[in-house]
Amino acid sequence: MPNYLMALDQGTTSSRCILFDESGRIVASAAHEFPQYFPREGWVEHDPMEIWSSQIGVASEALLKTGATWRSVRAIGITNQRETTIVWDRKTGVPVYSAIVWQCRRTAPRCDELRAAGLAETIRKKTGLLPDPYFSATKLEWIFRNVPGTLERAKRGELCFGTVDSWLLWKLTGGRVHATDVTNASRTMLFNIHTLSWDDELLDLFGIPRAILPTVLPSSGLFGYAAPDVLGAGIPITGVAGDQQAALFGEGCHTPGSLKNTYGTGGFLLMNTGDKPIEQNMGLVSTVAWQIGEKVNYALEGSVFVCGSAVQWLRDQLGLIKTAAETEKLARKVEDTGGVYLVPAFTGMGAPYWDPTARGVLIGITRATNRNHVVRATLEAMAYQTAEMIALMESVTGEKIPELKVDGGASANRFLLEFQADVSGIPVVRPSCIESTAFGAAALAGIGVGLYRSENDVAALISEDTRIEPKKDAAWREEKKHAWKRAVKRALAWADAED
Ligand code: ADP
Numbered sequence: 001m002p003n004y005l006m007a008l009d010q011g012t013t014s015s016r017c018i019l020f021d022e023s024g025r026i027v028a029s030a031a032h033e034f035p036q037y038f039p040r041e042g043w044v045e046h047d048p049m050e051i052w053s054s055q056i057g058v059a060s061e062a063l064l065k066t067g068a069t070w071r072s073v074r075a076i077g078i079t080n081q082r083e084t085t086i087v088w089d090r091k092t093g094v095p096v097y098s099a100i101v102w103q104c105r106r107t108a109p110r111c112d113e114l115r116a117a118g119l120a121e122t123i124r125k126k127t128g129l130l131p132d133p134y135f136s137a138t139k140l141e142w143i144f145r146n147v148p149g150t151l152e153r154a155k156r157g158e159l160c161f162g163t164v165d166s167w168l169l170w171k172l173t174g175g176r177v178h179a180t181d182v183t184n185a186s187r188t189m190l191f192n193i194h195t196l197s198w199d200d201e202l203l204d205l206f207g208i209p210r211a212i213l214p215t216v217l218p219s220s221g222l223f224g225y226a227a228p229d230v231l232g233a234g235i236p237i238t239g240v241a242g243d244q245q246a247a248l249f250g251e252g253c254h255t256p257g258s259l260k261n262t263y264g265t266g267g268f269l270l271m272n273t274g275d276k277p278i279e280q281n282m283g284l285v286s287t288v289a290w291q292i293g294e295k296v297n298y299a300l301e302g303s304v305f306v307c308g309s310a311v312q313w314l315r316d317q318l319g320l321i322k323t324a325a326e327t328e329k330l331a332r333k334v335e336d337t338g339g340v341y342l343v344p345a346f347t348g349m350g351a352p353y354w355d356p357t358a359r360g361v362l363i364g365i366t367r368a369t370n371r372n373h374v375v376r377a378t379l380e381a382m383a384y385q386t387a388e389m390i391a392l393m394e395s396v397t398g399e400k401i402p403e404l405k406v407d408g409g410a411s412a413n414r415f416l417l418e419f420q421a422d423v424s425g426i427p428v429v430r431p432s433c434i435e436s437t438a439f440g441a442a443a444l445a446g447i448g449v450g451l452y453r454s455e456n457d458v459a460a461l462i463s464e465d466t467r468i469e470p471k472k473d474a475a476w477r478e479e480k481k482h483a484w485k486r487a488v489k490r491a492l493a494w495a496d497a498e499d
Contacts, residue, residue, distance in 0.1 A: 024461035030061035077239030077445030107138035128286030137189035174227030238448025250440025263410035267304030283351035341487035
């Protein structure tokens with residue numbers, strides 16, 4: 001009988017399921033997009049029931065494709081869009097409100113208030129995070145303040161709070177397990193990443209009753225068993241991690257100093273920092289990478305707001321391209337951008353600039369500029385932004401980063417990876433399985449169920465598909481990065497009326 005590991009990858013726009021065999025090869029997969037709701041400017045919601053139904057649907061679909069039965073699934077691993085906040089009734093399982101998605105900005109004024117009250121430092125010290133609507137705490141507080149009766153019900157222990165992992169665990173186990181893992185807990189802004197427990201002072205600050213919180217468990221180990229009437233067999237759920245942490249694990253970044261970037265809609269750079277979180281206030285966040293048994297790994301994380309979405313902008317807004325994939329061919333038609341730079345500061349600039357009033361610029365245009373130059377400048381911008389984040393991590397940790405591992409949709413673009421290697425001056429490595437997020441969840445589940453003994457067994461399953469060495473010298477790099485910085489300067493403060 002086969003021995004599959006099932007990864008449930010619950011993303012922001014789609015629910016996916018991938019079945020892996022013991023050697024880490026993909027056996028089958030299925031994906032469903034589900035609706036996004038934008039009830040007001042800047043608000044983003046999901047329907048928790050649509051998250052669940054799409055997820056359970058793809059799980060069955062992937063298994064059906066193999067012709068095997070549920071008994072062939074040795075264990076389940078869950079990975080998920082992080083920070084998204086769901087509250088449901090402990091008895092009926094009915095959500096009290098929509099899922100408030102990580103992208104939702106509704107609590108921005110509350111976060112300004114927290115900063116103005118001088119609480120940023122306390123929050124950073126305890127949680128490794130910055131006060132931002134992104135994280136769950138202010139979303140949960142918003143529900144208490146805006147959905148009548150929820151606070152009283154929560155105090156009476158009648159409600160459950162969870163990020164998407166907790167919601168799926170609860171549904172999969174037929175309401176028997178209300179838990180989360182340390183990586184997801186570390187994104188709530190309620191969890192102390194040093195003591196690895198919910199923080200009383202933060203719970204007080206946001207008015208969160210303890211009774212609503214899930215139990216926090218290591219990322220690998222037994223969370224519970226799927227209810228047989230839900231999945232058809234009592235399969236153990238033995239791995240849970242937030243999507244970026246799962247990708248870090250799945251890329252084999254198991255030792256301190258190893259680093260991965262996911263080139264998706266946005267860019268997510270995570271660096272393993274070993275058994276201690278890094279103290280910094282340069283706009284990066286410190287977070288739990290995973291916990292296996294007693295052993296905890298931390299990570300430093302930086303994000304690029306606009307990464308692959310700049311390519312979508314070329315396609316959907318400008319109509320310059322028909323598919324994302326053709327950017328590679330067009331970019332290679334020219335030797336360079338002819339001095340053109342695109343700074344895609346569409347929603348402001350994040351680290352290291354932190355300027356919400358920055359806006360996009362396309363600069364250096366001459367009569368000779370053509371479509372290929374603009375396309376190339378768009379791909380190069382993805383690399384420049386990532387390079388700046390890598391440099392920031394190096395300055396924070398004082399360590400030279402040896403290589404960059406990559407995944408995500410745009411990592412299929414070899415031109416991008418070559419330019420990244422050149423501009424960062426380090427090799428760029430793409431694994432043969434670019435589904436690192438799902439693989440990471442499956443691998444954590446594999447360790448949790450005893451199929452693999454440790455990270456080393458998992459690392460042995462990961463193979464390199466592409467390794468790109470940098471070809472340019474330091475002088476070229478400096479010149480390029482200098483020009484990029486000059487372009488960024490022109491983008492800063494553009495939407496600031498006072499400027
Ligand atoms: P997410 O999980 O964030 O939705 P994916 O990892 O699926 O994103 O990556 C999709 C993003 O990558 C899109 O923004 C798309 O424009 C970009 N992309 C996909 N393929 C390519 C490519 N070959 N070259 C450049 N960008 C690409």
